[in-house]
Amino acid sequence: MMDIIRTKDVVYEYIRRDDEGAVTGITTAVDHVSLGIKQGDFIAILGHNGSGKSTLAKHFNAILTPEEGTVWVDGMDTLEEKNVWNVRQTAGMVFQNPDNQIIAPVVEEDVGFGPENMGVPTEEIWKRVEESLKAVGMYEFRKHSPNNLSGGQKQRVSIAGVLAMKPKCIVLDEPTAMLDPQGRREVLKAVHELNKLEGVTVILITHYMEEVTDADKVFVMDSGKVVMQGTPKQIFTLVDELKELRLDVPQPTLLAWELKKRGIPLPDGILTGEELVQAIKDLK
Amino acid sequence: MLRDITLGQYYQTESVIHRLDPRVKLLGTILFFISLFCFSNPAGYAIALLFLAAVIITTHVPFSYMIKGMKTIVVLIIITVVINLFMTQGDVVVEFWKFKITKQGIVMAVQIFFRIAMLIVGSSIMTLTTTPNHLTDGMERGLRFLKVIKVPVHEIAMMMSIALRFIPILLEETDKIMKAQLARGADLESGNIFKRIKAMVPILVPLFISSFRRANDLASAMEARCYRGGEGRTKMKPLKYTSRDAVAYLVLFAYMVVSISVGRLDALKIM
Numbered sequence: 071m072m073d074i075i076r077t078k079d080v081v082y083e084y085i086r087r088d089d090e091g092a093v094t095g096i097t098t099a100v101d102h103v104s105l106g107i108k109q110g111d112f113i114a115i116l117g118h119n120g121s122g123k124s125t126l127a128k129h130f131n132a133i134l135t136p137e138e139g140t141v142w143v144d145g146m147d148t149l150e151e152k153n154v155w156n157v158r159q160t161a162g163m164v165f166q167n168p169d170n171q172i173i174a175p176v177v178e179e180d181v182g183f184g185p186e187n188m189g190v191p192t193e194e195i196w197k198r199v200e201e202s203l204k205a206v207g208m209y210e211f212r213k214h215s216p217n218n219l220s221g222g223q224k225q226r227v228s229i230a231g232v233l234a235m236k237p238k239c240i241v242l243d244e245p246t247a248m249l250d251p252q253g254r255r256e257v258l259k260a261v262h263e264l265n266k267l268e269g270v271t272v273i274l275i276t277h278y279m280e281e282v283t284d285a286d287k288v289f290v291m292d293s294g295k296v297v298m299q300g301t302p303k304q305i306f307t308l309v310d311e312l313k314e315l316r317l318d319v320p321q322p323t324l325l326a327w328e329l330k331k332r333g334i335p336l337p338d339g340i341l342t343g344e345e346l347v348q349a350i351k352d353l354k
Numbered sequence: 355m356l357r358d359i360t361l362g363q364y365y366q367t368e369s370v371i372h373r374l375d376p377r378v379k380l381l382g383t384i385l386f387f388i389s390l391f392c393f394s395n396p397a398g399y400a401i402a403l404l405f406l407a408a409v410i411i412t413t414h415v416p417f418s419y420m421i422k423g424m425k426t427i428v429v430l431i432i433i434t435v436v437i438n439l440f441m442t443q444g445d446v447v448v449e450f451w452k453f454k455i456t457k458q459g460i461v462m463a464v465q466i467f468f469r470i471a472m473l474i475v476g477s478s479i480m481t482l483t484t485t486p487n488h489l490t491d492g493m494e495r496g497l498r499f500l501k502v503i504k505v506p507v508h509e510i511a512m513m514m515s516i517a518l519r520f521i522p523i524l525l526e527e528t529d530k531i532m533k534a535q536l537a538r539g540a541d542l543e544s545g546n547i548f549k550r551i552k553a554m555v556p557i558l559v560p561l562f563i564s565s566f567r568r569a570n571d572l573a574s575a576m577e578a579r580c581y582r583g584g585e586g587r588t589k590m591k592p593l594k595y596t597s598r599d600a601v602a603y604l605v606l607f608a609y610m611v612v613s614i615s616v617g618r619l620d621a622l623k624i625m
Protein backbone atom coordinates (compact mmCIF):
# COMPACT_ATOMS: atom_id res chain seq x y z
CA MET A 71 0.00 0.00 0.00
CA MET A 72 1.15 3.54 -0.72
CA ASP A 73 2.47 5.58 2.19
CA ILE A 74 0.13 8.39 3.22
CA ILE A 75 3.14 10.44 4.31
CA ARG A 76 6.71 9.97 3.16
CA THR A 77 9.70 12.17 3.83
CA LYS A 78 13.15 11.96 2.33
CA ASP A 79 16.21 13.66 3.86
CA VAL A 80 14.15 16.56 5.22
CA VAL A 81 16.14 19.39 6.76
CA TYR A 82 14.70 22.51 8.41
CA GLU A 83 16.69 25.21 10.17
CA TYR A 84 15.62 28.15 12.32
CA ILE A 85 17.98 31.05 11.85
CA ARG A 86 18.31 33.57 14.66
CA ARG A 87 19.37 37.09 13.75
CA ASP A 88 20.29 40.14 15.80
CA ASP A 89 18.80 43.62 15.27
CA GLU A 90 21.02 44.33 12.28
CA GLY A 91 20.03 41.08 10.61
CA ALA A 92 23.34 39.31 11.12
CA VAL A 93 23.02 35.59 11.84
CA THR A 94 23.68 34.83 15.50
CA GLY A 95 22.73 31.18 15.58
CA ILE A 96 21.28 28.31 13.61
CA THR A 97 19.10 25.58 15.09
CA THR A 98 18.73 22.55 12.89
CA ALA A 99 15.28 21.56 14.13
CA VAL A 100 14.82 18.73 11.62
CA ASP A 101 17.96 16.98 10.47
CA HIS A 102 17.84 14.60 7.49
CA VAL A 103 14.62 12.83 8.46
CA SER A 104 13.42 10.05 6.18
CA LEU A 105 10.34 8.10 7.16
CA GLY A 106 7.22 6.49 5.77
CA ILE A 107 3.77 6.28 7.36
CA LYS A 108 1.26 3.70 6.17
CA GLN A 109 -2.38 4.58 5.52
CA GLY A 110 -4.63 3.61 8.46
CA ASP A 111 -1.84 3.22 11.00
CA PHE A 112 -1.69 4.71 14.47
CA ILE A 113 1.74 6.33 14.68
CA ALA A 114 3.39 7.91 17.68
CA ILE A 115 6.29 10.34 17.60
CA LEU A 116 8.19 10.64 20.87
CA GLY A 117 10.91 12.99 21.97
CA HIS A 118 11.74 15.39 24.76
CA ASN A 119 11.18 19.16 24.49
CA GLY A 120 13.04 20.78 21.62
CA SER A 121 13.75 17.55 19.80
CA GLY A 122 12.03 18.87 16.66
CA LYS A 123 8.67 17.09 16.82
CA SER A 124 6.53 20.17 16.21
CA THR A 125 8.73 21.37 13.39
CA LEU A 126 8.50 17.98 11.69
CA ALA A 127 4.74 17.86 12.25
CA LYS A 128 4.28 21.22 10.55
CA HIS A 129 5.89 19.72 7.45
CA PHE A 130 3.12 17.15 7.21
CA ASN A 131 0.54 19.71 6.20
CA ALA A 132 2.68 22.31 4.46
CA ILE A 133 2.67 24.91 7.23
CA LEU A 134 6.41 24.59 6.85
CA THR A 135 8.17 23.32 3.74
CA PRO A 136 11.55 21.60 3.80
CA GLU A 137 14.73 23.52 3.08
CA GLU A 138 16.33 20.33 1.82
CA GLY A 139 14.70 17.05 0.90
CA THR A 140 11.07 16.31 0.08
CA VAL A 141 7.78 15.61 1.88
CA TRP A 142 5.02 13.74 0.04
CA VAL A 143 1.51 13.71 1.46
CA ASP A 144 -0.69 11.18 -0.31
CA GLY A 145 1.79 11.39 -3.19
CA MET A 146 1.72 15.21 -3.37
CA ASP A 147 4.98 17.11 -3.02
CA THR A 148 4.39 19.83 -0.39
CA LEU A 149 6.88 22.14 -2.10
CA GLU A 150 4.61 22.53 -5.11
CA GLU A 151 2.41 25.59 -4.68
CA LYS A 152 -0.62 24.01 -6.36
CA ASN A 153 -0.67 21.14 -3.86
CA VAL A 154 -0.78 23.20 -0.67
CA TRP A 155 -4.56 23.24 -0.17
CA ASN A 156 -5.01 19.58 -1.08
CA VAL A 157 -2.22 18.68 1.34
CA ARG A 158 -3.89 20.61 4.17
CA GLN A 159 -7.17 18.91 3.42
CA THR A 160 -5.53 15.48 3.40
CA ALA A 161 -3.53 15.91 6.59
CA GLY A 162 -5.39 17.83 9.29
CA MET A 163 -3.59 19.20 12.31
CA VAL A 164 -4.53 19.57 15.98
CA PHE A 165 -2.28 21.79 18.10
CA GLN A 166 -1.24 21.81 21.72
CA ASN A 167 -3.10 24.81 23.11
CA PRO A 168 -6.85 24.31 22.78
CA ASP A 169 -7.56 28.04 23.27
CA ASN A 170 -5.41 29.16 20.37
CA GLN A 171 -7.00 27.03 17.66
CA ILE A 172 -10.71 27.54 18.20
CA ILE A 173 -11.74 30.38 15.96
CA ALA A 174 -15.50 30.76 16.29
CA PRO A 175 -17.53 31.81 19.34
CA VAL A 176 -19.87 28.83 19.08
CA VAL A 177 -18.78 25.16 19.00
CA GLU A 178 -20.70 24.17 15.86
CA GLU A 179 -19.48 27.22 13.95
CA ASP A 180 -15.90 26.38 14.79
CA VAL A 181 -16.30 22.85 13.47
CA GLY A 182 -17.79 24.34 10.30
CA PHE A 183 -14.81 26.66 9.79
CA GLY A 184 -12.68 24.20 7.79
CA PRO A 185 -15.47 23.11 5.42
CA GLU A 186 -16.45 26.78 4.92
CA ASN A 187 -12.90 27.55 3.83
CA MET A 188 -12.95 24.61 1.43
CA GLY A 189 -16.12 25.93 -0.20
CA VAL A 190 -18.32 23.00 0.84
CA PRO A 191 -22.05 23.72 0.21
CA THR A 192 -24.10 24.81 3.25
CA GLU A 193 -26.19 21.64 3.71
CA GLU A 194 -23.13 19.43 3.41
CA ILE A 195 -21.37 21.56 6.06
CA TRP A 196 -24.21 20.93 8.52
CA LYS A 197 -24.05 17.21 7.85
CA ARG A 198 -20.30 17.10 8.37
CA VAL A 199 -20.50 19.19 11.55
CA GLU A 200 -23.07 16.84 13.01
CA GLU A 201 -21.09 13.71 12.10
CA SER A 202 -17.80 15.09 13.39
CA LEU A 203 -19.22 16.31 16.69
CA LYS A 204 -20.90 12.95 17.22
CA ALA A 205 -17.66 11.11 16.43
CA VAL A 206 -15.88 12.88 19.31
CA GLY A 207 -18.91 12.83 21.63
CA MET A 208 -19.42 16.58 21.70
CA TYR A 209 -22.72 16.83 19.83
CA GLU A 210 -24.76 17.99 22.80
CA PHE A 211 -22.37 20.91 23.27
CA ARG A 212 -22.81 22.21 19.71
CA LYS A 213 -24.51 25.47 20.78
CA HIS A 214 -22.09 26.21 23.63
CA SER A 215 -19.36 28.80 23.77
CA PRO A 216 -15.88 27.19 23.68
CA ASN A 217 -14.90 29.41 26.62
CA ASN A 218 -17.06 27.40 29.00
CA LEU A 219 -15.70 23.97 28.05
CA SER A 220 -13.01 21.99 29.85
CA GLY A 221 -9.61 21.53 28.20
CA GLY A 222 -10.41 17.98 27.11
CA GLN A 223 -13.71 19.09 25.61
CA LYS A 224 -12.05 21.96 23.75
CA GLN A 225 -9.47 19.57 22.32
CA ARG A 226 -12.23 17.23 21.16
CA VAL A 227 -13.91 20.19 19.43
CA SER A 228 -10.61 20.90 17.69
CA ILE A 229 -10.44 17.29 16.56
CA ALA A 230 -14.01 17.52 15.26
CA GLY A 231 -13.01 20.68 13.39
CA VAL A 232 -10.31 18.74 11.58
CA LEU A 233 -12.56 15.71 11.01
CA ALA A 234 -15.16 17.88 9.29
CA MET A 235 -12.59 18.45 6.53
CA LYS A 236 -12.63 14.69 5.87
CA PRO A 237 -8.85 14.22 6.08
CA LYS A 238 -7.13 10.90 5.45
CA CYS A 239 -4.69 11.64 8.21
CA ILE A 240 -4.70 13.64 11.45
CA VAL A 241 -1.54 14.99 13.03
CA LEU A 242 -1.92 15.81 16.73
CA ASP A 243 0.90 17.85 18.22
CA GLU A 244 0.96 17.14 21.98
CA PRO A 245 -2.83 17.47 22.21
CA THR A 246 -2.82 16.36 25.84
CA ALA A 247 0.09 18.41 27.15
CA MET A 248 -2.10 21.09 28.72
CA LEU A 249 -4.84 18.77 30.00
CA ASP A 250 -5.61 17.11 33.31
CA PRO A 251 -5.68 13.27 33.47
CA GLN A 252 -9.42 13.18 32.82
CA GLY A 253 -9.07 15.41 29.73
CA ARG A 254 -6.15 13.30 28.49
CA ARG A 255 -8.19 10.12 28.70
CA GLU A 256 -11.12 11.72 26.83
CA VAL A 257 -8.90 12.96 24.01
CA LEU A 258 -6.95 9.71 23.64
CA LYS A 259 -10.16 7.69 23.57
CA ALA A 260 -11.57 9.93 20.83
CA VAL A 261 -8.36 9.64 18.82
CA HIS A 262 -8.22 5.85 19.10
CA GLU A 263 -11.84 5.56 18.02
CA LEU A 264 -11.21 7.68 14.95
CA ASN A 265 -8.38 5.40 13.97
CA LYS A 266 -10.30 2.17 14.53
CA LEU A 267 -13.81 3.14 13.41
CA GLU A 268 -13.18 5.71 10.70
CA GLY A 269 -9.85 4.35 9.51
CA VAL A 270 -8.15 7.75 9.75
CA THR A 271 -4.37 7.60 9.94
CA VAL A 272 -3.31 9.11 13.27
CA ILE A 273 0.05 10.67 14.00
CA LEU A 274 0.21 11.37 17.72
CA ILE A 275 3.08 13.50 18.95
CA THR A 276 3.68 13.28 22.65
CA HIS A 277 6.23 12.99 25.38
CA TYR A 278 4.01 10.80 27.57
CA MET A 279 5.27 7.29 26.85
CA GLU A 280 2.20 5.57 28.28
CA GLU A 281 0.13 7.17 25.51
CA VAL A 282 1.96 5.26 22.82
CA THR A 283 1.68 1.66 24.05
CA ASP A 284 -1.20 0.94 21.62
CA ALA A 285 0.51 2.49 18.60
CA ASP A 286 1.29 0.47 15.47
CA LYS A 287 4.65 2.15 15.17
CA VAL A 288 6.73 4.54 17.23
CA PHE A 289 9.36 7.03 16.07
CA VAL A 290 11.70 8.54 18.64
CA MET A 291 13.31 11.89 17.87
CA ASP A 292 16.35 13.55 19.36
CA SER A 293 18.08 16.77 18.18
CA GLY A 294 16.08 16.77 14.96
CA LYS A 295 16.92 13.20 14.01
CA VAL A 296 14.81 10.05 14.11
CA VAL A 297 16.95 7.93 16.40
CA MET A 298 14.70 4.88 16.90
CA GLN A 299 11.72 3.37 15.16
CA GLY A 300 9.71 0.22 15.67
CA THR A 301 6.74 -1.26 17.48
CA PRO A 302 6.15 -0.11 21.07
CA LYS A 303 7.46 -3.50 22.26
CA GLN A 304 10.71 -3.11 20.34
CA ILE A 305 11.17 0.46 21.54
CA PHE A 306 10.41 -0.22 25.20
CA THR A 307 12.97 -3.00 25.32
CA LEU A 308 15.64 -0.34 25.01
CA VAL A 309 15.17 1.16 28.47
CA ASP A 310 18.79 2.35 28.82
CA GLU A 311 18.70 4.17 25.51
CA LEU A 312 15.33 5.79 26.28
CA LYS A 313 16.63 7.06 29.61
CA GLU A 314 19.61 8.52 27.82
CA LEU A 315 17.16 10.40 25.56
CA ARG A 316 15.54 11.84 28.70
CA LEU A 317 12.24 10.06 28.12
CA ASP A 318 10.17 8.67 30.97
CA VAL A 319 9.63 4.96 30.53
CA PRO A 320 6.15 3.75 31.68
CA GLN A 321 6.15 2.50 35.27
CA PRO A 322 5.42 -1.22 34.54
CA THR A 323 8.15 -1.32 31.89
CA LEU A 324 10.61 0.29 34.26
CA LEU A 325 9.69 -2.09 37.09
CA ALA A 326 10.05 -5.14 34.83
CA TRP A 327 13.39 -3.85 33.65
CA GLU A 328 14.67 -3.29 37.20
CA LEU A 329 13.50 -6.77 38.24
CA LYS A 330 15.23 -8.27 35.25
CA LYS A 331 18.47 -6.49 36.08
CA ARG A 332 18.31 -8.21 39.46
CA GLY A 333 18.10 -11.59 37.82
CA ILE A 334 14.37 -12.30 37.57
CA PRO A 335 13.81 -13.83 34.11
CA LEU A 336 11.00 -11.59 32.77
CA PRO A 337 10.37 -11.22 29.03
CA ASP A 338 11.35 -8.01 27.18
CA GLY A 339 9.00 -5.18 26.21
CA ILE A 340 6.40 -5.29 28.97
CA LEU A 341 4.15 -2.27 28.46
CA THR A 342 1.21 -2.45 30.84
CA GLY A 343 0.52 -3.41 34.44
CA GLU A 344 -1.57 -6.41 33.32
CA GLU A 345 1.25 -7.73 31.16
CA LEU A 346 3.64 -7.45 34.08
CA VAL A 347 1.26 -9.24 36.45
CA GLN A 348 0.76 -11.99 33.88
CA ALA A 349 4.50 -12.36 33.32
CA ILE A 350 5.15 -12.64 37.06
CA LYS A 351 2.39 -15.25 37.42
CA ASP A 352 3.91 -17.21 34.53
CA LEU A 353 7.22 -17.35 36.39
CA LYS A 354 5.97 -19.93 38.85
CA MET B 355 -11.51 41.08 39.12
CA LEU B 356 -11.81 41.80 35.43
CA ARG B 357 -14.27 39.03 34.75
CA ASP B 358 -17.19 41.31 35.60
CA ILE B 359 -16.80 43.20 32.35
CA THR B 360 -19.50 42.02 29.97
CA LEU B 361 -19.16 42.44 26.29
CA GLY B 362 -21.83 42.98 23.73
CA GLN B 363 -24.75 43.13 26.12
CA TYR B 364 -26.91 40.68 24.18
CA TYR B 365 -30.20 39.94 25.97
CA GLN B 366 -31.96 36.76 24.87
CA THR B 367 -35.74 36.89 24.33
CA GLU B 368 -37.90 35.36 21.62
CA SER B 369 -39.03 38.67 20.09
CA VAL B 370 -39.55 39.44 16.41
CA ILE B 371 -36.81 42.04 16.61
CA HIS B 372 -34.35 39.36 17.75
CA ARG B 373 -35.20 37.23 14.75
CA LEU B 374 -34.83 40.01 12.19
CA ASP B 375 -31.95 39.80 9.76
CA PRO B 376 -28.98 41.78 11.20
CA ARG B 377 -28.81 43.79 7.98
CA VAL B 378 -32.29 45.17 8.65
CA LYS B 379 -31.29 46.18 12.14
CA LEU B 380 -28.04 47.79 10.95
CA LEU B 381 -29.74 49.83 8.24
CA GLY B 382 -32.63 50.61 10.59
CA THR B 383 -30.26 52.01 13.22
CA ILE B 384 -28.43 54.13 10.67
CA LEU B 385 -31.67 55.51 9.19
CA PHE B 386 -33.03 56.24 12.67
CA PHE B 387 -29.86 58.22 13.44
CA ILE B 388 -30.21 60.18 10.22
CA SER B 389 -33.83 60.98 10.96
CA LEU B 390 -32.88 62.46 14.36
CA PHE B 391 -30.75 65.07 12.63
CA CYS B 392 -33.42 66.07 10.13
CA PHE B 393 -36.03 67.39 12.54
CA SER B 394 -36.61 71.10 12.98
CA ASN B 395 -39.71 70.98 15.21
CA PRO B 396 -40.79 69.07 18.34
CA ALA B 397 -43.31 66.96 16.42
CA GLY B 398 -40.45 65.11 14.70
CA TYR B 399 -38.92 64.16 18.06
CA ALA B 400 -42.30 63.07 19.33
CA ILE B 401 -42.76 60.70 16.40
CA ALA B 402 -39.23 59.34 16.86
CA LEU B 403 -39.92 58.80 20.54
CA LEU B 404 -43.15 56.94 19.82
CA PHE B 405 -41.42 54.79 17.21
CA LEU B 406 -38.58 54.01 19.61
CA ALA B 407 -41.02 53.14 22.39
CA ALA B 408 -42.90 50.81 20.08
CA VAL B 409 -39.67 49.04 19.12
CA ILE B 410 -38.56 48.77 22.76
CA ILE B 411 -41.85 47.15 23.71
CA THR B 412 -41.57 44.71 20.81
CA THR B 413 -38.09 43.57 21.90
CA HIS B 414 -39.35 42.33 25.31
CA VAL B 415 -36.05 43.51 26.80
CA PRO B 416 -36.78 45.11 30.21
CA PHE B 417 -36.35 48.88 29.94
CA SER B 418 -34.47 48.94 33.24
CA TYR B 419 -31.89 46.51 31.79
CA MET B 420 -31.63 48.66 28.69
CA ILE B 421 -30.71 51.84 30.59
CA LYS B 422 -28.53 50.03 33.14
CA GLY B 423 -25.60 50.08 30.75
CA MET B 424 -26.01 53.80 30.15
CA LYS B 425 -25.04 55.12 33.56
CA THR B 426 -21.53 56.00 32.43
CA ILE B 427 -22.83 58.06 29.56
CA VAL B 428 -25.17 60.12 31.72
CA VAL B 429 -22.25 62.39 32.68
CA LEU B 430 -21.58 63.04 29.01
CA ILE B 431 -25.23 63.90 28.39
CA ILE B 432 -25.36 66.27 31.35
CA ILE B 433 -22.21 68.10 30.30
CA THR B 434 -23.44 68.53 26.74
CA VAL B 435 -26.87 69.70 27.87
CA VAL B 436 -25.44 72.17 30.39
CA ILE B 437 -22.98 73.62 27.88
CA ASN B 438 -25.79 74.16 25.39
CA LEU B 439 -28.04 75.61 28.05
CA PHE B 440 -25.59 78.32 29.10
CA MET B 441 -23.64 79.02 25.95
CA THR B 442 -26.41 79.70 23.46
CA GLN B 443 -26.93 83.42 22.70
CA GLY B 444 -30.42 84.89 22.38
CA ASP B 445 -33.37 86.20 24.41
CA VAL B 446 -32.43 86.03 28.11
CA VAL B 447 -34.97 84.30 30.35
CA VAL B 448 -33.10 83.93 33.65
CA GLU B 449 -29.92 85.65 34.74
CA PHE B 450 -27.79 85.09 37.82
CA TRP B 451 -24.21 86.06 38.61
CA LYS B 452 -22.29 85.58 35.32
CA PHE B 453 -24.70 83.11 33.78
CA LYS B 454 -27.52 83.75 31.39
CA ILE B 455 -30.09 81.22 30.29
CA THR B 456 -31.72 82.06 27.01
CA LYS B 457 -34.89 80.81 25.40
CA GLN B 458 -32.85 79.46 22.50
CA GLY B 459 -30.55 77.80 25.01
CA ILE B 460 -33.41 75.91 26.64
CA VAL B 461 -34.75 74.75 23.30
CA MET B 462 -31.28 73.69 22.19
CA ALA B 463 -30.58 71.81 25.42
CA VAL B 464 -33.85 69.92 25.31
CA GLN B 465 -33.26 69.04 21.66
CA ILE B 466 -29.71 67.82 22.32
CA PHE B 467 -30.88 65.78 25.28
CA PHE B 468 -33.47 63.93 23.22
CA ARG B 469 -31.07 63.45 20.35
CA ILE B 470 -28.30 61.87 22.43
CA ALA B 471 -30.65 59.80 24.57
CA MET B 472 -32.40 58.38 21.53
CA LEU B 473 -29.10 57.78 19.72
CA ILE B 474 -27.85 55.71 22.63
CA VAL B 475 -31.06 53.78 23.23
CA GLY B 476 -31.41 53.23 19.48
CA SER B 477 -27.96 51.72 19.09
CA SER B 478 -28.25 49.65 22.26
CA ILE B 479 -31.41 48.05 20.86
CA MET B 480 -29.28 46.71 18.05
CA THR B 481 -26.62 45.23 20.34
CA LEU B 482 -29.20 43.96 22.82
CA THR B 483 -31.13 42.00 20.23
CA THR B 484 -28.31 40.77 17.96
CA THR B 485 -25.57 38.32 18.96
CA PRO B 486 -22.07 39.67 18.26
CA ASN B 487 -21.38 37.08 15.57
CA HIS B 488 -24.69 37.79 13.88
CA LEU B 489 -23.73 41.43 13.93
CA THR B 490 -20.39 40.85 12.22
CA ASP B 491 -22.11 38.58 9.70
CA GLY B 492 -24.58 41.33 8.98
CA MET B 493 -21.79 43.86 8.52
CA GLU B 494 -19.89 41.56 6.20
CA ARG B 495 -22.92 40.98 3.99
CA GLY B 496 -24.47 44.43 4.32
CA LEU B 497 -21.25 46.28 3.53
CA ARG B 498 -20.15 43.93 0.77
CA PHE B 499 -20.61 46.68 -1.81
CA LEU B 500 -17.62 48.46 -0.25
CA LYS B 501 -15.37 45.77 -1.73
CA VAL B 502 -15.66 47.64 -5.02
CA ILE B 503 -13.60 50.46 -3.51
CA LYS B 504 -11.13 47.92 -2.06
CA VAL B 505 -12.37 47.94 1.54
CA PRO B 506 -11.41 44.49 2.96
CA VAL B 507 -14.89 43.82 4.33
CA HIS B 508 -14.43 40.09 4.92
CA GLU B 509 -11.12 40.59 6.69
CA ILE B 510 -12.51 43.30 8.96
CA ALA B 511 -15.47 41.11 9.91
CA MET B 512 -13.14 38.14 10.57
CA MET B 513 -10.93 40.33 12.74
CA MET B 514 -13.92 41.53 14.73
CA SER B 515 -15.23 38.05 15.37
CA ILE B 516 -11.77 36.78 16.39
CA ALA B 517 -11.41 39.75 18.72
CA LEU B 518 -14.77 38.90 20.29
CA ARG B 519 -13.65 35.32 20.78
CA PHE B 520 -10.33 36.28 22.38
CA ILE B 521 -11.27 39.24 24.58
CA PRO B 522 -12.62 36.99 27.39
CA ILE B 523 -9.52 34.78 27.15
CA LEU B 524 -7.21 37.78 27.36
CA LEU B 525 -9.18 39.24 30.26
CA GLU B 526 -8.80 35.98 32.13
CA GLU B 527 -5.10 35.98 31.35
CA THR B 528 -4.72 39.58 32.55
CA ASP B 529 -6.40 38.55 35.75
CA LYS B 530 -3.94 35.69 36.19
CA ILE B 531 -0.89 37.88 35.51
CA MET B 532 -2.19 40.53 37.93
CA LYS B 533 -2.57 37.93 40.65
CA ALA B 534 0.89 36.57 39.93
CA GLN B 535 2.41 40.06 40.20
CA LEU B 536 0.40 40.81 43.35
CA ALA B 537 1.71 37.60 44.86
CA ARG B 538 5.23 38.91 44.21
CA GLY B 539 4.42 42.08 46.10
CA ALA B 540 3.48 44.36 43.21
CA ASP B 541 1.46 47.36 44.37
CA LEU B 542 -1.20 48.17 41.79
CA GLU B 543 -3.70 50.18 43.76
CA SER B 544 -1.89 52.94 45.62
CA GLY B 545 -0.01 56.05 44.57
CA ASN B 546 -0.86 58.74 42.05
CA ILE B 547 -1.93 58.09 38.50
CA PHE B 548 1.65 57.97 37.15
CA LYS B 549 2.72 55.46 39.76
CA ARG B 550 -0.24 53.30 38.91
CA ILE B 551 0.42 53.47 35.19
CA LYS B 552 4.02 52.49 35.86
CA ALA B 553 2.81 49.58 37.97
CA MET B 554 0.85 48.31 34.96
CA VAL B 555 3.99 47.74 32.89
CA PRO B 556 4.87 44.36 34.48
CA ILE B 557 1.34 43.27 33.61
CA LEU B 558 1.20 44.56 30.06
CA VAL B 559 4.55 43.18 28.93
CA PRO B 560 3.76 39.49 29.61
CA LEU B 561 0.28 40.07 28.22
CA PHE B 562 1.69 41.40 24.96
CA ILE B 563 4.15 38.55 24.64
CA SER B 564 1.50 35.95 25.20
CA SER B 565 -0.89 37.70 22.79
CA PHE B 566 1.69 37.55 20.04
CA ARG B 567 2.24 33.86 20.72
CA ARG B 568 -1.50 33.28 20.57
CA ALA B 569 -1.80 35.24 17.34
CA ASN B 570 0.98 33.16 15.83
CA ASP B 571 -0.63 29.88 16.93
CA LEU B 572 -4.01 31.00 15.69
CA ALA B 573 -2.61 31.93 12.28
CA SER B 574 -1.08 28.44 11.97
CA ALA B 575 -4.33 26.81 13.06
CA MET B 576 -6.35 28.83 10.55
CA GLU B 577 -3.96 28.03 7.71
CA ALA B 578 -3.98 24.37 8.66
CA ARG B 579 -7.74 24.46 8.21
CA CYS B 580 -7.40 25.85 4.70
CA TYR B 581 -8.25 29.47 5.53
CA ARG B 582 -7.27 31.69 2.61
CA GLY B 583 -9.44 34.80 2.92
CA GLY B 584 -13.01 35.36 1.82
CA GLU B 585 -12.47 34.13 -1.76
CA GLY B 586 -14.33 30.90 -2.58
CA ARG B 587 -15.60 30.56 0.97
CA THR B 588 -19.05 29.18 1.68
CA LYS B 589 -21.15 29.90 4.76
CA MET B 590 -22.49 27.46 7.30
CA LYS B 591 -25.15 29.97 8.33
CA PRO B 592 -25.79 32.20 5.32
CA LEU B 593 -28.00 35.23 5.93
CA LYS B 594 -31.40 34.93 4.25
CA TYR B 595 -34.14 37.54 4.10
CA THR B 596 -37.62 36.36 5.06
CA SER B 597 -41.02 38.01 4.75
CA ARG B 598 -40.65 39.42 8.25
CA ASP B 599 -37.61 41.39 7.06
CA ALA B 600 -39.62 42.83 4.16
CA VAL B 601 -42.29 43.99 6.60
CA ALA B 602 -39.60 45.56 8.79
CA TYR B 603 -38.18 47.45 5.80
CA LEU B 604 -41.68 48.74 4.98
CA VAL B 605 -42.24 49.93 8.55
CA LEU B 606 -38.86 51.62 8.49
CA PHE B 607 -39.65 53.34 5.20
CA ALA B 608 -43.01 54.53 6.53
CA TYR B 609 -41.33 55.89 9.67
CA MET B 610 -38.74 57.80 7.66
CA VAL B 611 -41.32 59.39 5.36
CA VAL B 612 -43.73 60.38 8.12
CA SER B 613 -41.22 61.55 10.73
CA ILE B 614 -39.11 63.63 8.36
CA SER B 615 -42.01 65.23 6.50
CA VAL B 616 -43.79 66.14 9.74
CA GLY B 617 -40.54 66.96 11.56
CA ARG B 618 -39.63 69.60 9.00
CA LEU B 619 -43.00 71.41 8.85
CA ASP B 620 -42.34 75.08 9.56
CA ALA B 621 -45.83 75.55 10.98
CA LEU B 622 -44.99 73.36 13.98
CA LYS B 623 -41.76 75.17 14.84
CA ILE B 624 -41.63 76.82 18.25
CA MET B 625 -39.04 79.37 17.18
Ligand SMILES: Nc1ncnc2c1ncn2[C@@H]1O[C@H](COP(=O)(O)OP(=O)(O)O)[C@@H](O)[C@H]1O
Nearest residue numbers: 084097099117118119120121122123124125126
Ligand atom coordinates in the same frame (compact mmCIF):
# COMPACT_ATOMS: atom_id res chain seq x y z
N1 LIG C 1 9.99 29.75 15.72
C1 LIG C 1 11.19 29.32 16.11
N2 LIG C 1 12.27 30.12 16.00
C2 LIG C 1 13.49 29.68 16.36
N3 LIG C 1 13.75 28.47 16.87
C3 LIG C 1 12.73 27.63 17.01
C4 LIG C 1 11.38 28.00 16.64
N4 LIG C 1 10.57 26.96 16.89
C5 LIG C 1 11.35 25.97 17.40
N5 LIG C 1 12.65 26.36 17.46
C6 LIG C 1 13.76 25.55 17.92
O1 LIG C 1 13.78 24.37 17.14
C7 LIG C 1 14.03 23.24 17.95
C8 LIG C 1 12.92 22.22 17.79
O2 LIG C 1 11.73 22.78 18.29
P1 LIG C 1 10.32 22.03 18.22
O3 LIG C 1 10.13 21.52 16.84
O4 LIG C 1 9.29 22.97 18.75
O5 LIG C 1 10.53 20.83 19.21
P2 LIG C 1 9.47 19.99 20.06
O6 LIG C 1 8.13 20.17 19.45
O7 LIG C 1 9.95 18.58 19.98
O8 LIG C 1 9.53 20.50 21.46
C9 LIG C 1 14.19 23.75 19.36
O9 LIG C 1 15.55 23.83 19.65
C10 LIG C 1 13.56 25.11 19.35
O10 LIG C 1 14.22 25.96 20.24
Ligand SMILES: [Mg+2]
Nearest residue numbers: 123124243244
Ligand atom coordinates in the same frame (compact mmCIF):
# COMPACT_ATOMS: atom_id res chain seq x y z
MG1 LIG D 1 6.34 20.93 20.29
